[in-house]
Amino acid sequence: MSLKKYLAYITVVETGSLTKAAEKLNYTQPNISQMINSLEEEYGFPLLLRQKNGVKPTKNGLAVLHGMREIQRGYKNLSETVNGINGLETGKIRIGAYTSITTNWLPNILKEFKRQYPFIEIQVYEGNASELDHWLEEDQIDFGIGTVHNHKWEFQALFEDPIMVIMNAQHELVKRDFISLEAIESVEFILPYSDSLFEVHNIFKKAQINPNVAYQIRGDETIISMVRSNLGISLLPKLLLRRCSTDIAIKPLKTQVFRQIGVLLNTKRGAQTPSVNKMVHFIHQWTRKNN
Template structure:
């Protein structure tokens, strides 16, 4: 069996074109066509329907496609395992992730990973919940960073908790509250994401038996945030998604509190993943632990010391931390020095702040 023939067929189905498959695999179009014809001769039936508009799989081809994909994946795992035995970190990781993870984690994470493992390629696929589910099911990605999918179908390794927040225009009457009752969404004009993009939002409403008063239903996160800023309604998104917008709109936790858990989602057990993937996942776990977080309790003040190895404290994280601990109310002193942030607060509200701080400790420890 030729792995190249299987790759040629898989690429042809993926792109719907022999020419695009050839470009992706760095072969000529006649070579791709010859490999697929050879595969059809081996099997004794057609695998592709060829037309002027492109190619599509036959029923038999569609039935064999996931098996072919699994064979190719296992062959790549075998190659990586051989390299690993020789002490070489070589391979490919196909990773799916939500937009919030791609925007806020991946740039720094992938930069650091590439510096340490330059011969491991990362193929990043950005998608919503349904897309990630399908990619996992069809074997297009090795694993995903997502919220938990259907538990009976996939394995899930929790990483962090991401708090769900009500977002409101800055001048909204509710913006002065400490929390927003979930029932408010049945009364206020709401800008709600589609279920295929944010299943966690819909899950919260269903659990609370609240039917939101939908004024607009939008697929894009940035569009939702922009509409909230313009006063067109309120919405519900995760804290990771709105980190860069804390100064432009009000953001309050729900009552009762809700979080989504982000983690590693796989179709097989993690120990069955490729060596490259099993190198990346522990690296990700350690990367998330690079935030150090300390609370020092004084007689009249609370001092928070936090830093990240070899990096200055990001302004967005500073804003997040201040909002987590109740904004600037009670703030006595802020000091940046050598990448270390020290924030001192009046201790009068420390119990309230401590509860909030503990909830967000995953961001720093």
């Protein structure tokens, strides 16, 4: 059946490896190779470029990839609809989300959701803003939970997450009730990369402030560790700081700034499957109840 071949090819492209695709789909590597070869014979052109470090799609392979994904999505939609009519809620959901979401929100959301829909399979991908963009573009996730920083995706707002100043409990600014951006300029600062927290960069850009950057770090936990060691202060979303120990002081900015957290959807793909719609609706209900 071509659907199996399409899924094999899609998975090979996503993983960049015939072996990894076989492991993910519970096939042998020769099985995957045979399905790809069968598609190439049927279409009359190569789909993959074999390289030393894996495989990648040819130009023609990329051209047919979107159509294969549309067929797979249509089949999933049909299967879930039929199962729903027969009283069985099934499906597969792929969620991409920021670290702050996966560590603080998703465990409780998934626990409650699975209680209601035990036969719906869920995959979670943890990433930053750039990675969510890529996964949505390449159809590797059904939706993301993050912040809006472009107009490529449909954005459904969930809640506002304040940006906070964090510092070692012995830092010279720790006695202040709130921290101004001008005060931040006067001390060593640990700056997140823009692909992780573009909101922090926007704060300084709008205020025309040049922080005294001692370190630039990608990774929220690394930033918190460096602040704990008194290597500088930083700005991070409040949601990330729920589990910080007492040796980290958390202070509000003098002028509060928020990042808007929401659901990101690629509307170019058309209608979502019933299971994805259920999950998105459930997340909206959960956040209204818990924030």
